[in-house]
Amino acid sequence: MPLDDEREIILVVDDEPVNISLLTECLKRDYEVESARSGREALDKIFSGNPPALVLLDIMMPGMDGFEVCRRIKEDSRSADIPVIFITAMGDPVDEEKGLELGAIDYLTKPVNTSKVRMRVRNHVESIRMRQSIEEKNNQLLEAARLREDVERITKHDLKQPLVGIMNVPDLLLMSSSFSEEEKMLLEKIRESANTMLHMINRSHDLLRMELGTYNLKKVSVDLIEICDKSIEDLMSYATRIGVEVMLTVNGCSCYFDAGFFVPGERLLCYTMVGNLLKNAVEASPKGGRVHIRLNEVDDVKRLEIENSGLVPENLRDCFFDKYSTCGKEHGTGLGTYSAWLTAKTVGANMGFESVDGTTKVWVDFPQS
CATH class of the missing domain: 3.40.50.2300 (Response regulator)
Structure with a gap:
């Protein structure tokens, strides 16, 4: 130009x-x-x-x-x-x-006709200018995207080293016999959480691939009971600190220890999805509120439902699953619910929500096959 x-x-x-x-x-x-x-x-x-x-x-x-x-x-x-x-x-x-x-x-x-020539030339030159402007902006966006990928790649690399160090500490401590069983369990939890974080760092580009529809899904049978129990365990100390109760029922029963609730998907994807939805529900609940996770099977559909006290703000309801859509959270990014929705779509599930009568429900319907 x-x-x-x-x-x-x-x-x-x-x-x-x-x-x-x-x-x-x-x-x-x-x-x-x-x-x-x-x-x-x-x-x-x-x-x-x-x-x-x-x-x-x-x-x-x-x-x-x-x-x-x-x-x-x-x-x-x-x-x-x-x-x-x-x-x-x-x-x-x-x-x-x-x-x-x-x-x-x-x-x-x-x-x-000189007037016609002048008009036609002007119109085509304006079209050229617009095309060049669009190309310039596209190039700037591509350069910004390349820069962001470089920063993400460097960040991933730099995060791995201290994280591997954290993972090694529990192993070194567990070599000592001076810890109680409870302390050993806590050390195992630290190691497991660090390992999960390492997997999530390694798969940080998966969200982009899911957006582009190029994610290579390796579908297996995933037990949602195990996923929900792990997610509850991860958030329990935070939920207790802010006075929110979290409970899980399977087909209406809280005694589900020998049960299994299997859906098609990937374990880490489902774990990330449930973790995001549960964290949002806990954060949105008032003090003294309750978050209820329900796993129910009806006909050929298995449903994960997370219900919490409190309502979604009116200005957020039409864009609840949109990227960067957030309201009222000091450090909210608007990516948690969007990531959960995108994950559900990737594994072939359907996600929806309703916010009425003082409560909000988010559900994920998994087909049997």
């Missing part, structure tokens, strides 16, 4: 000096007008270091005619994007059709 003190170059190609003078006079106020009196001279200017923004091209010229000039312009990658407007005495529709088939964007017949 030209700088503020530059003007687009319009190349007028015609073997008649009077036609060149007429078009130059018509356009010189708004553009830098150059001319060529033959097809060969026109191509030399087009392939120079300062090519035109647009070409006004006559057809009937000695030697190389306008059709051949246009063909050569469009077949060369250096000039293929330069718009060509035919201005010619050849008014036959067949000739016009041929010119447009060769790649011209417009076809005007002589004698020229």
